[in-house]
Amino acid sequence: MSETERDVTLNGQAQGPILAVSACLLGESVRYDGTDKRDARVQGLLAPFFQFRPLCPEVGAGLGVPRPPVQLVRREGELRAVGVEDPDLDVTAAIEEFARRFDREDGVDGLVLKARSPSCALGSAPVGESEELADGLFAARVRTRRPWLPCIQEDQLDDLWSRLHFAERVWIGHGLRSGHLGCLRPSWVYRLKGRGPGGIDQDPARSLEEALSRPWAEEEIARQTSFLQDDPALPEAWRERLANAAPEADPARRLGLLLAALAALDGDERGEALFLAFAGLTRSRDEAPAPC
Numbered sequence: 001m002s003e004t005e006r007d008v009t010l011n012g013q014a015q016g017p018i019l020a021v022s023a024c025l026l027g028e029s030v031r032y033d034g035t036d037k038r039d040a041r042v043q044g045l046l047a048p049f050f051q052f053r054p055l056c057p058e059v060g061a062g063l064g065v066p067r068p069p070v071q072l073v074r075r076e077g078e079l080r081a082v083g084v085e086d087p088d089l090d091v092t093a094a095i096e097e098f099a100r101r102f103d104r105e106d107g108v109d110g111l112v113l114k115a116r117s118p119s120c121a122l123g124s125a126p127v128g129e130s131e132e133l134a135d136g137l138f139a140a141r142v143r144t145r146r147p148w149l150p151c152i153q154e155d156q157l158d159d160l161w162s163r164l165h166f167a168e169r170v171w172i173g174h175g176l177r178s179g180h181l182g183c184l185r186p187s188w189v190y191r192l193k194g195r196g197p198g199g200i201d202q203d204p205a206r207s208l209e210e211a212l213s214r215p216w217a218e219e220e221i222a223r224q225t226s227f228l229q230d231d232p233a234l235p236e237a238w239r240e241r242l243a244n245a246a247p248e249a250d251p252a253r254r255l256g257l258l259l260a261a262l263a264a265l266d267g268d269e270r271g272e273a274l275f276l277a278f279a280g281l282t283r284s285r286d287e288a289p290a291p292c
């Protein structure tokens with residue numbers, strides 16, 4: 001990635017939506033044994049385009065570092081987090097209390113969470129010795145209380161469509177929350193996706209990939225691109241970008257460019273950040289940094 005692609009700060013301040021990220025993925029030594037799980041995908045793919053707010057539910061719950069490792073178990077039908085070595089150690093209430101406090105935290109546009117963690121995982125935490133996989137306790141609470149908040153695990157960032165869909169939902173949510181509806185022209189996105197307004201969070205199964213696989217998607221992108229190019233309000237630099245976009249380029253890239261140009265047309269300086277985000281996030285998997 002070039003320096004230009006990384007340059008999405010304005011007045012020295014990071015711009016863009018805020019992602020709450022499992023602190024261990026950011027290199028903070030917060031794991032039970034005092035180590036971290038720094039992840040190159042989080043840094044390489046997301047850091048240039050989003051602001052990070054580290055969080056560790058277990059440290060936030062007051063469990064300290066180092067601490068006894070915990071695991072999920074099912075007791076009387078309920079998932080609980082108990083000590084791996086001492087099953088009498090039950091930290092469920094402490095983690096849930098931290099999650100309740102997080103409910104009141106404003107300004108978070110999405111979460112990037114650690115896979116397989118009994119606190120953070122999204123459907124990938126082992127439950128005792130069984131075959132069952134579940135959400136970590138913190139993640140489960142967030143998903144129940146704020147189902148509209150986009151969440152992704154670090155291993156899902158390997159998949160182009162997963163990360164693009166995540167980023168798109170984060171940007172749309174950010175645009176809605178910050179009152180810059182014009183920034184993302186959601187009605188246009190809905191149209192492309194064949195969704196009705198309000199359906200975007202209720203129907204996460206419908207992915208951008210699915211939208212772009214529609215037979216008329218390519219034609220719609222081309223039509224909207226040409227329409228935008230003729231709009232006298234669009235700054236010259238963006239005209240050139242649209243004109244230079246190779247017609248054979250990945251449709252996701254062209255859609256990202258189009259969304260960003262729409263933001264620029266609205267005079268929203270985040271159009272630039274959005275352009276760069278999509279340019280970075282739609283790099284092919286081979287171009288993405290290898291996981292550490």
Ligand code: SF4
Pocket residue numbers: 022023024025030031032055056057058059114117119120
């Ligand atoms: S609770 Fe989450 S953030 Fe904290 S160390 Fe475990 S996986 Fe990382």
